[in-house]
Amino acid sequence: MHTQSVAQLSQLLSQGTVSSTELTEHFLKRIESLDSDINSFITVNRDGALKQAQMADKQRADGLAGPLTGVPIAHKDIFCTQGIKTTCASRMLENFIPPYESTVTANIAAAGMVNLGKTNMDEFAMGSSNETSFFGASRNPWNTNHIPGGSSGGSAAAVAAALAPIATGTDTGGSIRQPAAHTGLTGIKPTYGSVSRWGMIAFASSLDQAGPMATSAEDAALLLNTMVSHDNRDSTSVAHPNSDFLTKLNTPISGLRIGVPASFFSADLDSEVGDAIQLAISQLQQQGAVIVPISLEMNQHALSAYYVIAPSEASANLSRFDGVRFGHRCEDPKDLKDLYSRSRSEGFGAEVQTRILVGTYALSAGYYDAYYRKAQKLRRLIKDDFEQAFKQVDVILAPTTPSTACKLGEKFGDPAKMYLEDIYTLAVNLAGLPAMSLPCGMAKGLPIGMQLIGPAFGEANILHLGHQFQQHSDWHKQRAPIALQEVSA
Amino acid sequence: MSITNESVQHVAELAMLSLDQPAIDKATEKLNQVLNLIDNLQAVDTDDVEPLAHPLDAIQILRADEVTKQNNRDALLSNAPESQDGQFVVPRVVE
Numbered sequence: 001m002h003t004q005s006v007a008q009l010s011q012l013l014s015q016g017t018v019s020s021t022e023l024t025e026h027f028l029k030r031i032e033s034l035d036s037d038i039n040s041f042i043t044v045n046r047d048g049a050l051k052q053a054q055m056a057d058k059q060r061a062d063g064l065a066g067p068l069t070g071v072p073i074a075h076k077d078i079f080c081t082q083g084i085k086t087t088c089a090s091r092m093l094e095n096f097i098p099p100y101e102s103t104v105t106a107n108i109a110a111a112g113m114v115n116l117g118k119t120n121m122d123e124f125a126m127g128s129s130n131e132t133s134f135f136g137a138s139r140n141p142w143n144t145n146h147i148p149g150g151s152s153g154g155s156a157a158a159v160a161a162a163l164a165p166i167a168t169g170t171d172t173g174g175s176i177r178q179p180a181a182h183t184g185l186t187g188i189k190p191t192y193g194s195v196s197r198w199g200m201i202a203f204a205s206s207l208d209q210a211g212p213m214a215t216s217a218e219d220a221a222l223l224l225n226t227m228v229s230h231d232n233r234d235s236t237s238v239a240h241p242n243s244d245f246l247t248k249l250n251t252p253i254s255g256l257r258i259g260v261p262a263s264f265f266s267a268d269l270d271s272e273v274g275d276a277i278q279l280a281i282s283q284l285q286q287q288g289a290v291i292v293p294i295s296l297e298m299n300q301h302a303l304s305a306y307y308v309i310a311p312s313e314a315s316a317n318l319s320r321f322d323g324v325r326f327g328h329r330c331e332d333p334k335d336l337k338d339l340y341s342r343s344r345s346e347g348f349g350a351e352v353q354t355r356i357l358v359g360t361y362a363l364s365a366g367y368y369d370a371y372y373r374k375a376q377k378l379r380r381l382i383k384d385d386f387e388q389a390f391k392q393v394d395v396i397l398a399p400t401t402p403s404t405a406c407k408l409g410e411k412f413g414d415p416a417k418m419y420l421e422d423i424y425t426l427a428v429n430l431a432g433l434p435a436m437s438l439p440c441g442m443a444k445g446l447p448i449g450m451q452l453i454g455p456a457f458g459e460a461n462i463l464h465l466g467h468q469f470q471q472h473s474d475w476h477k478q479r480a481p482i483a484l485q486e487v488s489a
Numbered sequence: 490m491s492i493t494n495e496s497v498q499h500v501a502e503l504a505m506l507s508l509d510q511p512a513i514d515k516a517t518e519k520l521n522q523v524l525n526l527i528d529n530l531q532a533v534d535t536d537d538v539e540p541l542a543h544p545l546d547a548i549q550i551l552r553a554d555e556v557t558k559q560n561n562r563d564a565l566l567s568n569a570p571e572s573q574d575g576q577f578v579v580p581r582v583v584e
Contacts, residue, residue, distance in 0.1 A: 099564035192544045206543055235550050236543070304527035315504060322505070324577050329570035333580050341507035353506055354519050357497065360504040361520065374530050376540030381533070383541060416522050432544025456545065 001026055002162040003479055006071055006219040009165055013060065013070045020060070020070030024053035024114050027072045031116065031163045033487045039138045040148075040158035042077045043085045044117040052114040059112055068226060069112030074164035076155050077118035078125055079105045079210070080199040084115070088201045089133035089154075090123045092327045092347030102199025103231050104168060104210050111226045116164050120154025123349045124318065125172055125203040127151050128421040130179070131412045132351040139408070140183060141480035142446050146405040149179030149421075155213050156183040162483035166223055169213045172203050173306055174400075174425025176211050177437035181400035181449020184439045186466060186476060187213040188220050191456050192432035193238035196231035204313035205236070207306075207429040216476050217438060217466035221245035224459065241457055248460045249467040254288025256465065259393030261296040264424055270403040276441025276448040277399050280469065284397075287472060289465075292393050298385040301378045302427035307419060308362050308375035309430070314352075315359030321347060354415070383431040390455040395465050399424050400437040400449035424451060434459045438466045439475040447475070492520050 056070035080098035087093045122132040130153025131137045138153045140146040141161035148157040152169030156179035169176040171189035180187030195210045212223035230239040323329040323343025333339035362371035411417040428435040441448040452462040571578040
């Protein structure tokens with residue numbers, strides 16, 4: 001049951017083969033038995049999930065069920081969930097219980113889905129390996145000596161280990177796509193503004209965007225249908241022109257123009273990853289797609305622009321954590337300044353503090369023009385570069401990551417190595433575009449991901465291409481050994 | 490560009506982080522690594538380029554100036570490290 005897709009589970013539920021309560025109990029049992037090896041959950045919502053499942057079964061009996069009613073889901077612990085602990089994987093929010101629900105989780109609950117719990121992540125979504133979590137690293141279900149990727153690593157690991165059929169993630173610089181690539185999942189980062197950020201704990205507000213992490217493009221489209229909504233409470237939310245991402249999935253791709261940027265296939269790219277991407281390109285060509293070489297030269301500056309803009313926005317967003325209204329407070333503060341600064345130093349981990357310092361420096365008098373303003377100018381050049389490319393092509397295809405998942409500890413604490421993990425994903429966030437990672441091969445027992453990038457609001461195009469690729473390949477059907485492990489009742 | 494220990498100490502104060510000397514040393518090393526990584530920023534000519542703050546070039550949408558929220562003081566105070574009589578408690582500011 002746990003290796004079925006959401007589309008299949010939805011069918012089993014509507015046929016009455018299984019109830020939501022049985023399904024939820026099944027996944028809760030798996031989490032209880034198997035998550036000690038993976039550490040993908042911070043909080044398991046056992047009682048709440050069973051209540052939601054019973055409600056979903058009643059809805060179904062009353063003939064009120066939608067396609068996702070009764071299907072369990074795991075949420076990244078960055079989404080505020082009313083009455084359920086929301087930590088953002090930080091000591092700062094170790095005991096925080098939000099008095100409100102994020103729009104994303106509210107939409108998903110309104111669709112009748114069952115919240116299994118809150119997944120592990122890099123602290124405040126800052127990291128590419130899931131090793132900065134206050135609650136310890138998550139592990140890659142394909143090989144537990146390796147990272148699952150970050151920052152949505154807990155969500156990725158939970159789905160890849162079949163502890164949840166689908167999960168939510170967030171992507172500021174690649175945090176859905178990179179862990180999806182490392183764990184063999186299909187994850188999509190939608191166009192900036194199409195999914196509400198209300199109630200999602202902010203890292204870098206002009207880059208953050210929530211999206212689904214699934215085992216197929218079809219499942220990702222199903223969940224995205226529920227996540228996309230215009231929200232008056234988020235002033236950056238926009239009305240999305242496409243309301244149903246499933247309609248286009250089954251049309252053939254012949255004549256579709258796919259742009260391949262040569263600069264993404266340089267010496268930085270692991271040869272096995274490069275070979276797998278090339279094979280996927282040939283497969284798509286056989287399916288009738290037209291391959292067009294394109295140039296995205298400004299991508300080489302994405303890393304610099306990102307690591308100025310993201311920490312700058314983070315330093316501003318994280319100033320709300322001051323130990324006064326919520327979150328960690330130090331013992332016996334001697335005055336207000338001592339309360340602020342000791343609470344923050346004790347509450348934030350090392351990576352978060354480094355980024356706050358970088359951001360504060362980049363925004364400080366004397367450096368604002370040289371760093372922050374310069375980075376915003378580069379951001380426009382990067383966006384213009386994509387716009388030029390999309391005059392020639394419908395979708396851009398590139399690797400998601402330079403290599404497969406590294407070992408735990410291999411790059412931890414070394415920003416020069418770790419930040420390069422995201423070199424192929426960062427530009428997409430700076431330009432606000434939608435992009436998806438889907439599996440296209442394996443190397444030494446670990447999955448390889450390829451990335452499809454679309455123009456703004458082109459989610460339907462990339463989901464379509466991804467689904468058609470998956471109709472002619474079975475990389476997305478391969479499962480980590482732990483996902484196949486049965487748990488006794 | 491490289492950053493000195495003294496500058497990091499100053500930035501830490503601006504960011505309301507209390508770092509001891511070993512932490513300052515470590516942060517200086519890390520910040521210099523990050524600054525080295527992003528320094529090719531300066532190589533690009535951007536004289537005539539308008540900065541981009543919002544990826545979709547959208548403008549700030551404002552709502553009507555009307556009260557929309559219920560008073561949920563008790564719920565908001567429930568996460569406070571210390572509260573009293575409906576207020577957040579902090580160390581005395583004025584002697």
